[in-house]
Every structure is written in structure tokens, then in C-alpha cells.
Amino acid sequence: MGWLQRLFFRERLEADLDKELSFHFELQVADKVRSGIPESEARRLTRIEFGGIEQIKEDCRERRGTMWLESLLQDVRYALRQLRKAPGFTLTAVLTLALGIGTTTAIFTLVQQMMLQSLPVSRPDQLWRIGDQPHCCNWAGYSQDSDDEPSDWNLFPWEAYKLFRANTPGFQDLAALHAGSLSLAVRRAGPLGPPDTVNGQYVSGNFFETLGVSAWRGRLLIDDDDQEGAPPVAVMSFQCSQVIRIPSALSKVSLTQMD
């Protein structure tokens, strides 16, 4: 039994030890009774012969408890001795490990900077969000307060956005996205199946252009799309198209707003 198991099964081991010793005790008493000694006397004698039963248990525990440390030390000493005996192997192993760890760390650092920490947009360093709270879009209800802190600068009405956009020359462009989400039903063209429900979000016409991303298939939204009277259009994320299995050749899908 490994030392880890022994840690977890300590209670069972204790119970087993108890059971084992009491079995021995009872047999010893029974033997004495068979030889003609009255039971109470037999018990007394056996107790004396046993000495301290707790002492025996402690000795057994000690065997179990310290043996793993001893064998661990033995293993370590053995490993070191073997390594010293084969310096060529040791050097190769250490170098291999060092190179492996070094390379992995270097690659991870690169991936971390290039892919994990930056947004998948053309110039993430030039992207800013207007607001005074660290979170913006996961928002419910109408209050702008978050975490009981009053906040007036996180959510803006559409008209305010238009005003900002027209009067903020400091930014190359200013795009808007709608706070919260809306449910959309998506149905593939062709045979009528049940529609899939997906989450959508309104964005301003210049949203994708501002982020500097391009479409995998078809086109993204343009300013003309958010004019009044323009036909409704939607952009589906690649991930979403995979989940609801839109064929790779672009097909017509129909969208219905659910709420």
C-alpha cells in the first residue's frame, strides 16, 4: 500500500489493527479458559501478558508511518548514486530537461503575448472602451450601478453615442454595441426544420470596420446597414456557425427576433 493510500485509509487501518489485536486477545483468553482458568481471571492474565495494547498499536503505526520516509530516502539516495555512476547519462538527461523546459517556457511566453493576452483584432493596442467600470456588457436591468458603486459612465443612449462619434476627433472611429443580448431564431434555407436559438447583439454599422476584422464568408456590416429602413442583416460568428452546423458554402439563413 502506498503512503498516499495510507494517509486516506488511516481510519480503516486503525480499525483493522484494532480488530486484529482484539482477535488475538480473545483467542488467548479462550485458550486460558479451556485450560480451566475462570474467564475473568483469564482476561486479567491476558491483559498482563499483552502489556500495553496501545504501545503495540503505536509500534505498528510507527512501522507504517516512518517506513515510507525511509524508503523514499533510500530511493533518492539510490537515484543519486546511479546518476553519479553515469555522468554521461546524467548530463544528457539534465541538458534534455533544461532545453525542453526552456523551449516550452519561451514558446508559451510568445503565445501568451501574441494570442492569449491580445484581442483578435487588427490593432488591439489602439482599442479603448469608454466607461468607468471594468466590466461592461454583461449587464442586466436598467441601473448603471455596479457592485453598489454608483456609475454614470458605462452605458450610453444611442443619441449620446452619435454625439460622441461626431465630436470626438481624438478617436479614429467610435463604434457601439448594445448592452445585454437578444434571442434570435435561426433557420437554414431549404427543408423546414426546427429553428435554432442563438444569442445576438445589436452593433453599430461601423463596428467590424472599427475592429479591423474581415469576414470569412459573405460580408460584414457597413454604415449603410444601420440606416432607418435598411433591410435587416446579421453577422454570425464562425463558432456559432459550427455549433448549429451551417454548411461551409454559404446558404441563406433566416433570422427572427424572438423578444
Place this chain on the structure above:
Amino acid sequence: MKKTDDRFDLPQGTLDLLIMRVVALGPIHGYAIAQRIQQISRDALQVQQGSLYPALHRLEYKKLLNSRWKPSETGREAKFYELTSKGRTHLKAETENWTRLTDVVSLILEGTLEGI
């Protein structure tokens, strides 16, 4: 070991050897091991619980012995020990060591003192 007139102390490590020898005869619980050693030695050796159980647990930990709970002759469940294959090899080697050692020791002790 209990020491009376015709009883004596065992050299260190010998108890392990005796236990393994008795266990080699077939699965057996702690009480029976003590009894068996006492019988075979014609009462010269009486193994105390205080040395028997720590030794059993040590041997089990070293994987020289295996243990299993099963009903004993009294009907109560008892922990039965048996020799592992590692234990069997160990017992064989240790028995040879012991025989060699005692042979050499008696060779010296029983030799005549004339040559000195």
C-alpha cells in the same frame, strides 16, 4: 521474547525469519503464528504480541507478506498472512545466510583450542 529458565533472546532479525518460515506453510493469522513458533520450538520461544505485530506490519509493508481478512476457525474474521513471491525469495536467501552464519560460528566455537 519472554525470558525464563529455558527460554532465550533471539538475535535481531531472527524473528522476521521465523515468522516468514511459519507463514510459508500456508495462510495463517497472528495468534496462530505465535502458537506455532512456540510449539515448534518446544516452548523455548514465546513470541510476544508487542514484537509479533510490529514485525508482521513491517513485513507486510516491505511486501514480503500479503494479508487478507477471512473467517477463522472460531468463526470470527481474522487477518491471515501469506508469503508473497518476493517473500519466498527473501526467505530462501535469508535461510541460506543463517545456515552459513551458524555453520561458521559453530565451526569456530566447537574447534579445539589446541592450535592457539
